[in-house]
Amino acid sequence: MKKIPAIITLIILLAAGGLTQKQLKKNYAEFGVFDYKYTAEGIANNYIDAVDLLYIMLNRPRFKADVNWINFMQNTDDIFEKTKENVRREFLLKTAFTDPYFTEAQLFGGTIYAAYSDKNIQTVAELLKLTNAIAPNSRHSVQLTSVFLLTSKKNITVEEIEKIENELLGSGSSPIQFYKLFRLFYKKRNMNAQLWRLYNLILARDDFPDDFKKNIIEEMKNMNRPE
Amino acid sequence: MNNIKTIAWHTLICWIRNKVYIGFIAASFLLIAFAFICANITGLFQERVFVDSSIFFIELISIITAVFICSTTVIKDIQSKEIYYILSRPISKFQFLTGRFLGLTICVIALHLLITALFTLITSLYGFELTQKMKLYFFLVISLKIILVCSFSFVFSTYSTSFFPALILSFTLFFIFEFSESMNYWLTFYSQTAVFMKPVYNFLFLIMPNLVYYDIFYMFDINKFASLSSYTGFLALYTFIYSILFLIISLISFNKRSL
Numbered sequence: 001m002k003k004i005p006a007i008i009t010l011i012i013l014l015a016a017g018g019l020t021q022k023q024l025k026k027n028y029a030e031f032g033v034f035d036y037k038y039t040a041e042g043i044a045n046n047y048i049d050a051v052d053l054l055y056i057m058l059n060r061p062r063f064k065a066d067v068n069w070i071n072f073m074q075n076t077d078d079i080f081e082k083t084k085e086n087v088r089r090e091f092l093l094k095t096a097f098t099d100p101y102f103t104e105a106q107l108f109g110g111t112i113y114a115a116y117s118d119k120n121i122q123t124v125a126e127l128l129k130l131t132n133a134i135a136p137n138s139r140h141s142v143q144l145t146s147v148f149l150l151t152s153k154k155n156i157t158v159e160e161i162e163k164i165e166n167e168l169l170g171s172g173s174s175p176i177q178f179y180k181l182f183r184l185f186y187k188k189r190n191m192n193a194q195l196w197r198l199y200n201l202i203l204a205r206d207d208f209p210d211d212f213k214k215n216i217i218e219e220m221k222n223m224n225r226p227e
Numbered sequence: 228m229n230n231i232k233t234i235a236w237h238t239l240i241c242w243i244r245n246k247v248y249i250g251f252i253a254a255s256f257l258l259i260a261f262a263f264i265c266a267n268i269t270g271l272f273q274e275r276v277f278v279d280s281s282i283f284f285i286e287l288i289s290i291i292t293a294v295f296i297c298s299t300t301v302i303k304d305i306q307s308k309e310i311y312y313i314l315s316r317p318i319s320k321f322q323f324l325t326g327r328f329l330g331l332t333i334c335v336i337a338l339h340l341l342i343t344a345l346f347t348l349i350t351s352l353y354g355f356e357l358t359q360k361m362k363l364y365f366f367l368v369i370s371l372k373i374i375l376v377c378s379f380s381f382v383f384s385t386y387s388t389s390f391f392p393a394l395i396l397s398f399t400l401f402f403i404f405e406f407s408e409s410m411n412y413w414l415t416f417y418s419q420t421a422v423f424m425k426p427v428y429n430f431l432f433l434i435m436p437n438l439v440y441y442d443i444f445y446m447f448d449i450n451k452f453a454s455l456s457s458y459t460g461f462l463a464l465y466t467f468i469y470s471i472l473f474l475i476i477s478l479i480s481f482n483k484r485s486l
Binding site for chain 2: 006009010013014015016017018020021022023024027028030031032034036056057058059060061062063066069070073074101104105108175
């Protein structure tokens with residue numbers, strides 16, 4: 001192949017490639033643009049490490065966020081294991097900041113974490129800030145706000161609790177994590193009437209695991225039935 | 228044209244019988260099974276975890292296969308002296324390279340088709356919410372990426388004299404093209420970068436092939452895509468332009484080589 005025609009052909013192809021890329025960028029923007037500013041925030045706060053950053057830069061944030069989520073769920077097996085609290089917090093924040101658009105994980109992870117950790121407030125507040133930045137006023141954002149208020153507001157009134165319970169459990173098909181959160185909340189505050197009502201709601205659900213329901217029945221046997 | 232078809236067919240048959248290729252097929256099946264296990268232990272978001280992991284593993288195996296076989300094939304031909312036998316026939320270097328490239332690309336896309344079929348079967352059996360259209364577009368978009376990866380890996384096969392440098396250079400170029408979008412963001416976003424360098428970076432990233440456009444299924448929720456057909460069309464044109472560019476570079480490099 002002769003030199004000058006080859007070079008001219010290559011230059012033409014590069015120019016054509018550049019022009020096509022400009023059009024492709026416009027089409028790509030219709031799907032949404034991954035915002036690296038949340039990655040920068042995650043790095044600044046030491047929530048994500050070099051491996052997470054590598055996957056983000058390789059355009060695979062969803063995959064790495066799923067891996068972080070699996071690690072988080074593995075560490076919630078023994079929910080009363082205090083030594084794993086930091087590990088749970090670490091993996092939850094890694095999941096959130098690796099894929100900031102994984103708002104469902106922020107909601108359910110935040111709920112699990114709020115239920116089973118003592119030092120929960122700041123972590124849930126961080127997740128709430130992120131969820132509100134990505135999807136303000138969304139269902140997830142409203143529900144996570146409810147979880148945050150339930151676990152952080154010291155002088156929460158019974159009316160506010162009932163409102164939050166309606167928000168999180170009102171659909172009748174809410175996930176088990178919300179019921180577990182309320183169970184621990186009512187137990188800590190010795191709210192027996194509300195606890196009894198919650199247990200009846202749990203037993204009415206066909207899709208909950210049998211061993212969980214057996215534990216509930218055992219607890220109900222040891223409780224004084226409220227009037 | 229017949230020479231190109233013959234060489235492509237011969238390349239395809241040789242690689243399909245190769246133990247390394249069969250090893251890649253076995254590895255891909257194991258990885259899909261692993262993705263399925265991960266999805267089952269995750270508790271919540273089983274569908275998301277399975278789909279994201281499978282997409283990642285399918286692409287990983289396809290790209291590794293593409294880089295491995297494309298960056299080593301011509302070197303293998305030279306080392307085994309098979310190339311002298313082929314070029315002694317009335318076959319031009321252009322026909323030889325084009326035939327080899329086509330055969331290799333079809334080989335990798337066949338592997339990709341096999342794994343995607345398995346993925347499609349599992350998603351259908353378990354009732355995951357992925358439409359057939361989504362699966363088709365996923366297959367098409369990754370096939371286009373495979374063609375581009377094959378083309379630049381092939382350049383190093385015609386240029387290098389041994390396997391290891393060709394593999395390393397191919398993977399390095401792959402990572403540079405994958406990183407390009409995020410690197411462009413970090414380089415142009417931070418104020419530490421000199422102001423006069425920003426247009427330079429923008430220009431470089433504009434003319435460089437950018438693999439982020441093929442990564443839509445890894446970045447965003449696959450079910451949210453409404454219109455993919457025009458995007459895939461532009462992507463096909465983009466792939467075609469850069470593949471031809473790399474093939475021309477391969478031809479120039481191969482012509483300069485003393486055989």
